Amino acid sequence: MAPYLPLYITRSDGKLESLAKSRKREANAPTTDQLDSRPDAKGNSDYFKELELGDAKEVDWRRKLGGMLIREIGGPETPGSNHILAALPEHYRLYERVKSASGSDTTDAYLYGHPQGRKKRFRSPGDFFPHLLWLATDENGDPDNCSCKLCAPDDIQVFKEPDRVKPPEPLKKEQTSTKKETIPPKPPSIGTRPMVIVPPRSTSQDKGISVTKPPASKPPISTALPPAVARQAGPPTTPTLLAPAKCFEQDEDSQWAKYLFRQGELAWFNRGNAWGLSVILKRTLVRDLQNPNRDRAKYLVQPLSHPLHHPPTKIIDSEDGLRPWLAWSPPAPTHQGLASASGLTYNTVDWRGVSSGRYGQGDAEVDGSIFAAKAVDSSFSLFLPLANNTVTTGERTYNGIYLGGEKIWIGEPVRLRVGSGQDIMVIHSIIERLKPGSTSTSSATIFLVGDIYKFSTLSLQPGVEPPDTRHLPLRLRQDMEFRNRATIPTKRTMSFWKLAQAQARLTITDIKGRWYESSALLPILKGAEPFSQDLTRGEIGDAGAWMNARGDCNAVNSVVPKVGTRVVDRLDAFGKSIPPGTKISKGLDGPPEDQVFPQENVAPLQAQQMQGQGPINSIPMPMEGVQEEGVGGKKGVEGVSDGDIEQFMDLDRMEEGYVQQFHEGGGGQF
Numbered sequence: 001m002a003p004y005l006p007l008y009i010t011r012s013d014g015k016l017e018s019l020a021k022s023r024k025r026e027a028n029a030p031t032t033d034q035l036d037s038r039p040d041a042k043g044n045s046d047y048f049k050e051l052e053l054g055d056a057k058e059v060d061w062r063r064k065l066g067g068m069l070i071r072e073i074g075g076p077e078t079p080g081s082n083h084i085l086a087a088l089p090e091h092y093r094l095y096e097r098v099k100s101a102s103g104s105d106t107t108d109a110y111l112y113g114h115p116q117g118r119k120k121r122f123r124s125p126g127d128f129f130p131h132l133l134w135l136a137t138d139e140n141g142d143p144d145n146c147s148c149k150l151c152a153p154d155d156i157q158v159f160k161e162p163d164r165v166k167p168p169e170p171l172k173k174e175q176t177s178t179k180k181e182t183i184p185p186k187p188p189s190i191g192t193r194p195m196v197i198v199p200p201r202s203t204s205q206d207k208g209i210s211v212t213k214p215p216a217s218k219p220p221i222s223t224a225l226p227p228a229v230a231r232q233a234g235p236p237t238t239p240t241l242l243a244p245a246k247c248f249e250q251d252e253d254s255q256w257a258k259y260l261f262r263q264g265e266l267a268w269f270n271r272g273n274a275w276g277l278s279v280i281l282k283r284t285l286v287r288d289l290q291n292p293n294r295d296r297a298k299y300l301v302q303p304l305s306h307p308l309h310h311p312p313t314k315i316i317d318s319e320d321g322l323r324p325w326l327a328w329s330p331p332a333p334t335h336q337g338l339a340s341a342s343g344l345t346y347n348t349v350d351w352r353g354v355s356s357g358r359y360g361q362g363d364a365e366v367d368g369s370i371f372a373a374k375a376v377d378s379s380f381s382l383f384l385p386l387a388n389n390t391v392t393t394g395e396r397t398y399n400g401i402y403l404g405g406e407k408i409w410i411g412e413p414v415r416l417r418v419g420s421g422q423d424i425m426v427i428h429s430i431i432e433r434l435k436p437g438s439t440s441t442s443s444a445t446i447f448l449v450g451d452i453y454k455f456s457t458l459s460l461q462p463g464v465e466p467p468d469t470r471h472l473p474l475r476l477r478q479d480m481e482f483r484n485r486a487t488i489p490t491k492r493t494m495s496f497w498k499l500a501q502a503q504a505r506l507t508i509t510d511i512k513g514r515w516y517e518s519s520a521l522l523p524i525l526k527g528a529e530p531f532s533q534d535l536t537r538g539e540i541g542d543a544g545a546w547m548n549a550r551g552d553c554n555a556v557n558s559v560v561p562k563v564g565t566r567v568v569d570r571l572d573a574f575g576k577s578i579p580p581g582t583k584i585s586k587g588l589d590g591p592p593e594d595q596v597f598p599q600e601n602v603a604p605l606q607a608q609q610m611q612g613q614g615p616i617n618s619i620p621m622p623m624e625g626v627q628e629e630g631v632g633g634k635k636g637v638e639g640v641s642d643g644d645i646e647q648f649m650d651l652d653r654m655e656e657g658y659v660q661q662f663h664e665g666g667g668g669q670f
Helices: 056-073 125-137 247-252 351-355 364-377 475-493 516-527 529-537 572-579 642-648 649-661
Strands: 004-009 017-019 026-027 043-051 080-084 092-100 106-114 230-233 264-269 274-286 294-304 315-316 322-324 379-389 397-405 406-409 413-416 425-435 443-460 493-507 511-514
Touching: 004 056, 004 125, 056 080, 056 092, 056 106, 056 125, 080 642, 247 406, 264 294, 264 315, 264 364, 294 572, 351 364, 364 379, 364 572, 379 572, 406 511, 413 443, 425 493, 475 493, 475 516, 475 529, 516 529
Parallel strands: 004 080
Antiparallel strands: 004 230, 017 026, 043 092, 092 106, 264 274, 264 322, 274 294, 294 315, 379 397, 397 406, 397 425, 413 425, 413 511, 425 443, 443 493
């Protein structure tokens, strides 16, 4: 079979949500009732299901659309090759309607995503093609120029041959079929850009039909593709185009400064008098009472602990009450017997002995969270499989990976160990390669394929502009715009991300962790007032300089960490450090009840005290027996002096120590 060359659609008008008649926002997709696959009392069912990238019917749609598009727009000929859309336009999703009755199933496919809402859907590739052609060729993006039946339902579309107009003949009976694809007539082309002829909209029906007539002569045909379509041929030498989000949560996490933290991530949380370690279970947006014009994020976290006791969940009602796992390094265990031992893991610690005092005095819950966090840091798991080619290439692809404490999607940047140490890579593929002749995932190798970028700065000079960055993820672009607004008037410089290598293939040991917006994270790590002062001076650095890397807490003598342990899923990574039956919400991709928050257990926040605090190498943790002899008249903690404990718990001095250590070139275990 001839190979299929991918075509990329770089513009889309697709929407994941739309306004209903009630003026409420609703998903641009089948309703919850329509997605319910449960049969009725007679055993019949009628429901919709989303077709993932790589599903046979989804691939068939992309092949047909790619073939129609390349025939329409022309372009360089590639003998023996076919064409396929690399992906449907962003936010367009294909659903299959399944009707089951009397033991027989019938299926139809519907494409959702049109900006007019869920009731405006396309029923076939031929139905969608005029809209796709408009997306690919209309530089102005004017919907009035689209001839599809959804954008122009009342227009009579007539395509005129030179010198005469001939109305379409009625179809013969033998040509009609309920399932037959209908491909719109091919309009005449001028050069490389098809002239999609659409009658102008008229306010009255009696004005007749306006027909555009092409000129009599044709200029030579160029081999260039329209600007909205890119063909991949040969080794990639330009930035790789981003694929559309495959689910609601991925789209949420692609937006600038909307959520800093994600479900299933390991994070520090404010316990009121100290910081603890937790897993994020749920998140939502609520109205910010201090700023009614914006929303703020709220989270539900489950504190980590040893397997014999689990504290209740906590609601964190401000991102000031959370820190990324890699923002700080965990302290040594509070029990001297655990701190002095080597090679211990969460699963090998004698927790009953710890609770009974066999390892000295300390806080078993705190030590449980420290060992659990280190175990999570060394783990990884893949989620949302996209394609399974194990028979032909031995590879599977996935939409995301839980790497250590963080959740990472395709299409977003990560920090790298390789290169300058400040380089990033925008991930375009997550690949699992099985060993030849093996079907076991435990021995598989994981690769991340993407484009590597270096941070670059230009002095402002007339006529000098940074390269086009429209191919970069939205978070990268908007964060850089924020930083440049500070540096241009003060330092007369502007920065950008410069492509260093396209389609690089790295292993997970090359990844430090998620990339965070400096504009969103630094105000939390440094404090609002210091950040505001830096902003005034135009001194906005990279948030990655304040972060550790995955594996640092388990590395010995600064050795690069190993791949780690692959776990079945995210809950398996946390194991017994969280209560049995704990559920990590799927957010907008899960059932509505998954997003309901409890009404109690709101963790107290001391934002004024805690903002920008916490020395990287000694995070204050609550410990039993802290108020010991010399402080509360009781016996001291073994191996720890009264002065050390008092300083360890002194939150008022944390900011001073943290800032001093950072400016002295510290910043944690890098």
